[in-house]
Amino acid sequence: MSFNDDVQINPGRVSDQRGGGGGRGGLVLGGGGGILALILALVFGPGVLEGGSEDPTSPGTSSQVQASQGAAESAQCTTGTSANSDDGCRLIATVESLDEFWKAELPQNGVRFRQPEVQMYSGRTNTGCGQGTSATGPFYCPTDQTAYVDTTFYKEFTSQFGGSSGPLAQMYIVAHEYGHHIQNLMGDLKQSQFDPQGATSGAVRTELQADCYAGLWAGHAATTKDPESGKSFLKPITEAQIGDALAAAESVGDDHIQSTASGRVNPDAWTHGSSAQRKAWFMQGYNAQSMRSCDTFSARDLNNPGS
Template sequence: MALWDKLGGGGNIEDRRGMGALGIGGSLVAGIVVLALGYFGISADPALVEQLLVSAGVTGQSESTQTSEFKGQDSYETFASNVIGSSNRYWSKTLSGNTDYQTPRLVLFRNATQSGCGIATSEVGPHYCPLDKTIYLDETFFDVLAERLGGSNGDVAQAYVMAHEVGHHVQNVTGIMERVQNDPAYEQTGSNSLSVRLELQADCYAGLWANSIKDAGVFESDNEIQEAIVAAGDVGFDRIQSTTVSVNSVKWTHGSSAQRIESFNRGWKSGQLSQCSL
């Protein structure tokens, strides 16, 4: 377990974990039911319908019945805030002068939620939606990851995944993503294709973030984060990432674990943005 509290939190985090499926609260479902009743000439009070639906367990949890576990900041939200907060500070400083860095939004959810790119489900896994500049993290993905890792470095693997998604945000706000995706060669596949290079650059960017917090004494050993990258690759981070296709409607292919580690290390060891060119 790395010592994340040393970083200090921050960032724009929206916690949707206590909400029902798709992050839709009881009032919206109640509103739909009221409309449906209206169609049959029956008028009903939306608040009353919502209450009935919630007590009947039809709508998942409304805000008033939100699981107490997710009220306020729990340790997971604090962890996410430490990672995203330190990343925001790093990228704001690094990109100042080139661009006024607009930090990403982070949505925490379980099972499914609505994103600016469509419906995000557990099958999609952690991903970034360029349209609403938001990173979507399904906590159940990390449950699986931690379980498969047997408890070791699960948190470091999560932080790496988050930093990789921030990497895509940086590519988006700096115009790299658009430029690459508009290149006719973007359609090509293969280990040196533009789409793979975009992925590997996000790994290099994750390495830059890790370098920026190196002296904060977060990591207990130097190998900790490389082990986490291998583990994330082993449990199917690439596979999970590849399903981002359906979310972004973008052709998405990936580098091997070895390529990912090599790219990550370029950022991690140098701390130089110039080392992470496409």
């Protein structure tokens, strides 16, 4: 999926802390060590780091971190051309496209839109939910309403987890985390904590809805316009690019992760849904006209979106 060359990008939209190791001090990773970090790297969940309460009315804080050498790198991210050639620029452009899409979509559902903070980092960073590291993988922290992404994860995603590092696969990861912010604004994100495990749990329904929201954005991305240039952010999606996104969703299905790790599948321990479910709900969103089609919490059969 390619950005139109003349699209204008604001490099300041994303806080680039690569090389800076910035963030707020005094916060620790909750829930236990390296095993947790490995799982988190596979699943992109909303509750990846523990600490603090979810308050969608409090402002994000990632913009308060000190400038780093990454800021100089992202200063080049000014057009769609740079977004097509650089992972960091692609992330920034994707976030701006998501901003414009959700700014129009969310008020139609009676909720005031407020964009999340987004931070690129390398190595480690302190957040409102604890300390994130490269091993944690991309995640969203509801406490500071910030999505955190170490772009080196894209390569690890392909080499270690069998995912795709194609452009739309990268955008899917960002759009999924952005989807958790939308759930936070809607008041739905807490469902993952009330019912945290099992094939039909609130956690699984929360993750599948974030996949659906990512698909909803992708389905409208080629018609979502950059307000500066007046042009659509993205060119139409090809079948091959959809395949990249579906490969990414498939690789982080609970059954795939469990089978890869132990050779056995235990649905009672699921927190994100199966590979087939994650692909199906992404496509449910992709083919939908509005976010109402992404109501996983009312779905009677998570294997059949819309049921």
